[in-house]
Amino acid sequence: MQRTDDTVTDGNTTDHINDDAHDALTLGQVSDKSDVLSLDDSLSTTDSVNKTSELRKEQLVDETLTGAFDLARHNKGGCLIKNGLLFHRAKIFDNTVERLVVPKGSRKSLLELVHEKLGCHLARKKTKERIGLSFMWPTMNKDVIDFFRTCALCQKRAPITYLDRVPIEGGVVSTEPVFHFYVDALGPLFNYKAEYNYCIVFLDHASRFPHAVTVRNLTAKSCCDAMLSFWQFTGFPTKVTTDNATNFVGELTREFVKSVSCSPIWCTRKHPEANRARQLYKNISMLFLFPVTRDLLFTNI
Ligand SMILES: [Zn+2]
Secondary structure, three states: OOOOOHHHHOOOHHHHHHHHHHHHHHHOOOOOOOOOOOHHHHHHOHHHHHHHHHHHHHHHHOHHHHHHHHHHHOOOOOEEEEOOEEEEEEEEOOEEEEEEEOOHHHHHHHHHHHHHHHOOOOOHHHHHHHHHOOEEOOOHHHHHHHHHHOOHHHHHHOOOOHHHOOOOOOOOOOOOOOOEEEEEEEOOOOOOOOOOOEEEEEEEOOOOOEEEEEEOOOOHHHHHHHHHHHHHHHOOOOEEEEOOOHHHHOHHHHHHHHHOOOEEEEOOOOOHHHOHHHHHHHHHHHHOOOHHHHHHHOEEO
């Protein structure tokens, strides 16, 4: 066996090696340093016998393998019983292989071993193929897919696809009136100098009830006064939506809204269209063409 170097120089080394191997087998001199243990030898060891008997018991008590055992008894579906263990015969790449049918209790550890520890987070298809070379069980494809979907590391590294898009949905509309108001400022109303040249517009979220309070200017104090004058009749709302104008995001307005236990909602910057009170602009502008309706619909503070 020590003639490895001779393979390069001596043309008759093959014969010498075969002769040595024959001699060794004849004399029963099997090397103790061999790292490879044959299948028959591995099954004959005491530990292997114990593990085999445990595996056999797991297969027998596993209710998910009942159908496979029935198929094996009738020699159908590629199932067979060998050495007391349930196997499945399949043809992979033109080779017929006998795959061990894994009981329920060992499937998770096998998936972790193949996908995480040895496979370094293989893809779903590769994980399934690698397991399928030596093992199988009835729900193998589904279990591999579920395990892959629940692997935290794979989910973090997965590419973003169109399936990850969050669909646009309508907001929750409150059904109770006077609980959510849209508030906006409007003005100047006239081209000439007028005492009340601005107004604060209110629109109820649920009932679309509109209202406007005319004010002298658009300071934060005027806005707070207008809100207080209107809400003293309707009751204080729980939500109020405004844009990002300084008179609405100022500290005075914030404190006022907070003092009446109202939650302010500010529209996204550069998107004032979210404030639906703005829709009243056109209608209110038309109303100002008629002085009679102007006096009836608007209150001054
Ligand atoms: Zn993974």
